Amino acid sequence: MMEESTRQEYYQKVHFWGRLTLSLAIVFFLGIGVYLSFVRGLHPGWEPITAAFLAVAAMVGHTWINVGDQVMYLLLMGPAATYMAQLTGNVKNMRLPSAMAACAMLDDQEDRTKRDILATFGVAASVVVNTAFLVLLVVAGQFVLTLLPPQMLKGLNYIVPALFGAIFGQFALKNLKIAGISMVLVLVVINLPVIPAPLRAITAILLSIAVNLMLHRHREKNAQK
Amino acid sequence: MSTRQETLLLANSLPLWIFCILVVGLVFAQTAIFLWLSKRYAASAGVSKTDVRRSVKAGLISTLGPALSIFVVGLGLITQIGAPLTLSRLSVIGNATYEASSADKKAKAGLILGLSASLASFGFFAVDYARRDLPNLTAVLVGFLGMIALDYLAKHKKAAWLKEWALAFAILLALAAVMIFFGGELR
Numbered sequence: 168m169m170e171e172s173t174r175q176e177y178y179q180k181v182h183f184w185g186r187l188t189l190s191l192a193i194v195f196f197l198g199i200g201v202y203l204s205f206v207r208g209l210h211p212g213w214e215p216i217t218a219a220f221l222a223v224a225a226m227v228g229h230t231w232i233n234v235g236d237q238v239m240y241l242l243l244m245g246p247a248a249t250y251m252a253q254l255t256g257n258v259k260n261m262r263l264p265s266a267m268a269a270c271a272m273l274d275d276q277e278d279r280t281k282r283d284i285l286a287t288f289g290v291a292a293s294v295v296v297n298t299a300f301l302v303l304l305v306v307a308g309q310f311v312l313t314l315l316p317p318q319m320l321k322g323l324n325y326i327v328p329a330l331f332g333a334i335f336g337q338f339a340l341k342n343l344k345i346a347g348i349s350m351v352l353v354l355v356v357i358n359l360p361v362i363p364a365p366l367r368a369i370t371a372i373l374l375s376i377a378v379n380l381m382l383h384r385h386r387e388k389n390a391q392k
Numbered sequence: 393m394s395t396r397q398e399t400l401l402l403a404n405s406l407p408l409w410i411f412c413i414l415v416v417g418l419v420f421a422q423t424a425i426f427l428w429l430s431k432r433y434a435a436s437a438g439v440s441k442t443d444v445r446r447s448v449k450a451g452l453i454s455t456l457g458p459a460l461s462i463f464v465v466g467l468g469l470i471t472q473i474g475a476p477l478t479l480s481r482l483s484v485i486g487n488a489t490y491e492a493s494s495a496d497k498k499a500k501a502g503l504i505l506g507l508s509a510s511l512a513s514f515g516f517f518a519v520d521y522a523r524r525d526l527p528n529l530t531a532v533l534v535g536f537l538g539m540i541a542l543d544y545l546a547k548h549k550k551a552a553w554l555k556e557w558a559l560a561f562a563i564l565l566a567l568a569a570v571m572i573f574f575g576g577e578l579r
Contacts, residue, residue: 169437177433184429188422195414199477202407209402225509247426255419257458260556264454269447280437287430288444289451291423296452297459298419304466305475312470322571323467325531328521329566332535333559335514339536340543342507349511353519368516375512376505383504 174280178246185250192254218365225372243267245283248290255294265293348382349375403474412476457556527574534569538562 204210230236240249240258244266252262269289270282312320339346349371356362356371402408434444470478522532539562546554554561 173433173436177429177437180429181426184422184425188418188425191418192415195411195418198414199408199411202411203402207402222513225513229506229509247430251422251426254422260458261455265451268450268454271450272443272446278438280433281439284430284434284437284439285443285447287426288447289454291427291430292448292451293455294419294423296455298416300459301462301466302416304462305470305478308467308470309475311467318575319571322567322575325527325567325570326467326563328518328528328531329535329563329570330559331514331518331521332532332566333539333562335511335518336536336539336562337543337559338507338510338514340540342504345504345508346511346515349508350515350519353512353515357516357519357523368513368520371516372509372512375508379504379508 169278169280177280181247181250185246189250189254215365218369221369222372225369225376244270244286244290245279247283247287251287251290251294255297257297261293261297262290265289345379348379352378400474403477408474408476457553462560527570530573531566531570534566535562538565 224231236258237249240252240263243263244252248262248266252258255262266286266289269285269292273282273285312323315323335346352375353371356367356374359367362370431444466478518532518536522529539558542554542558542561546552546558
């Protein structure tokens, strides 16, 4: 069994370094925008920034306040692995499976810190492999791109529309009814000249949330009767 | 020079590479710090050397498949937003679809909220591209239909690996379709 004082010392250090690295990550990422805006003088104005922020917030904002998931991560892989997962993302498809696989040999009765440390090793391996792949992708990718015939290079311009179509399909499979209603609303909003162009995306998103939630409440009420 | 060329020139410039190196360096530094801490406390927590080797191996194997499948999307991003931003974006906070799918385990209303927001936003951008011209419309439609067909195939054949690769394959299908139908007339 682990000494209680050693255990506390370990977790204190984990939280110190975890908080420091995540704070630095925020500074670095904001740094890119600040540099482009104020050093290079490319600030696009607050209107497109607000519109883009609202669009992102509507899409992934629920994860910012999702305490349940954080508690689940902490319970399953401990604070060190959770800090790493928060920085590098891909939690559900890479970090959590790696942590689970790393701890697979332990039973439920096992010491909490032992499990957390093994999960940290598993997630660390996952982060290193994943990031090394990405570095390789960028270095080799730029080289591959110069080798491609110009005709194929032009074809690559269609990756983004293909990606949006495919991701829409991915989400549509989860609930076809919500997908259909959202698509109809998008088609209406995108063709309404009354709404200024930069506000159309956020309007479509908010409208889709409102209509689908209302329909859901309506169905629940009818089911109760 | 076109605006797009100017944007890419800036996107691949030295200062952006410096930010990129800071971000990726932070990922490696954080990993190194937690590895060092874990090693230091491993013995007192009863973790043996064999345990460490096994857990590193297990973590590595679980990551290989999903990490490789990001390649296709990454290559496309480089052509759109430049290499440094691609690396910064993909190495930190991963990839939007997986983050968004965390609505899975929540209450029904929360699920509907997240799902309708995701569907409306991806649907909006898909339609925004699709109505530009025929090649864009083809890319969106083949990407959409390809995803649905591949997911059906994965479920039918119970192939988990195919589910992981469905997004990459759907995009490749869409690109192939665009090049076959419009290869000569792309601008």
